[in-house]
Amino acid sequence: MTYTMFVVLVPISLLIVALFVWKWFRDRDDRRDPVNIKVLRGAGDGIREKLQQHSDSFDSALILSILLGPIVYITWANRWMSASGLTLSDYGWGWFDFSLLAMGSAALIGSFIRLIKHASAARKYRQGLAAELATAQCLNQVMVEGGLVFHDFPCDGFNIDHVVIGQSAVFAVETKSRLKPGKGGKDSARVSYDGTKLVFPSHVETKPLEQSRRQAEWLAKFLASGVGETVRVVPYLALPGWFVENKVPRPGVLVGNPRNPMFMVRDGFGPSLGEAMKCRIAHVLSERYPAKSG
Numbered sequence: 001m002t003y004t005m006f007v008v009l010v011p012i013s014l015l016i017v018a019l020f021v022w023k024w025f026r027d028r029d030d031r032r033d034p035v036n037i038k039v040l041r042g043a044g045d046g047i048r049e050k051l052q053q054h055s056d057s058f059d060s061a062l063i064l065s066i067l068l069g070p071i072v073y074i075t076w077a078n079r080w081m082s083a084s085g086l087t088l089s090d091y092g093w094g095w096f097d098f099s100l101l102a103m104g105s106a107a108l109i110g111s112f113i114r115l116i117k118h119a120s121a122a123r124k125y126r127q128g129l130a131a132e133l134a135t136a137q138c139l140n141q142v143m144v145e146g147g148l149v150f151h152d153f154p155c156d157g158f159n160i161d162h163v164v165i166g167q168s169a170v171f172a173v174e175t176k177s178r179l180k181p182g183k184g185g186k187d188s189a190r191v192s193y194d195g196t197k198l199v200f201p202s203h204v205e206t207k208p209l210e211q212s213r214r215q216a217e218w219l220a221k222f223l224a225s226g227v228g229e230t231v232r233v234v235p236y237l238a239l240p241g242w243f244v245e246n247k248v249p250r251p252g253v254l255v256g257n258p259r260n261p262m263f264m265v266r267d268g269f270g271p272s273l274g275e276a277m278k279c280r281i282a283h284v285l286s287e288r289y290p291a292k293s294g
């Protein structure tokens with residue numbers, strides 16, 4: 001094997017082996033997707049899928065275009081060196097060669113780290129998207145009884161996944177996707193909630209509760225400044241696919257599976273908002289969304 005072929009094959013081989021090792025470790029994670037709600041297709045889903053396919057094809061063509069030149073050159077150089085009878089021992093290594101090798105090795109390691117980082121992030125976002133879509137579909141049921149639903153509501157530097165205008169309160173809904181253990185039956189899908197912490201089968205969390213509370217406080221201030229009156233905002237943490245065992249009757253942050261959200265359009269959270277106030281709140285929320293450009 002000539003020097004040029006060695007330079008080409010070794011980095012590619014190392015990258016492929018590293019990716020297979022990472023995939024092997026990832027596949028050993030036997031945790032299950034918690035979302036067990038059948039999500040209906042939305043408007044434009046077919047077009048979005050085709051756009052994604054074309055985007056993936058464009059990326060592949062772009063990568064091939066970038067790599068084609070170096071691959072052709074290296075192949076030509078390898079043939080030229082073989083015809084000339086040159087071997088690796090005929091090549092004298094200098095400081096430039098060692099520097100180039102070091103930079104190439106660092107770039108290879110950096111590329112692998114970025115691949116793993118973005119692949120892991122993409123997997124996490126796919127799980128989050130599935131949970132949000134399932135929650136959104138469940139929440140849309142409240143519109144049958146006069147509720148109003150806003151999705152992906154823009155705030156100051158963050159978004160609230162869903163905002164529901166109910167009968168007597170506004171609900172700031174935060175959705176979280178947490179993988180279930182691979183085995184364990186019904187108990188493996190149970191989370192205990194005592195008003196201060198979420199006890200999952202494998203760990204305990206408090207940050208989602210704090211996030212939900214902060215978002216509800218922000219929304220309450222925003223609505224009060226918009227409608228000129230105090231509006232009751234209830235924080236609600238949605239955990240699709242999980243059975244939530246509530247230990248307290250009415251905690252500061254409500255937590256539950258979003259399958260049955262009809263309690264939001266029932267009495268029980270104070271005086272009724274009234275149709276006029278609902279319309280004012282809906283107008284303030286609608287005006288917050290940015291206008292589409294182009």
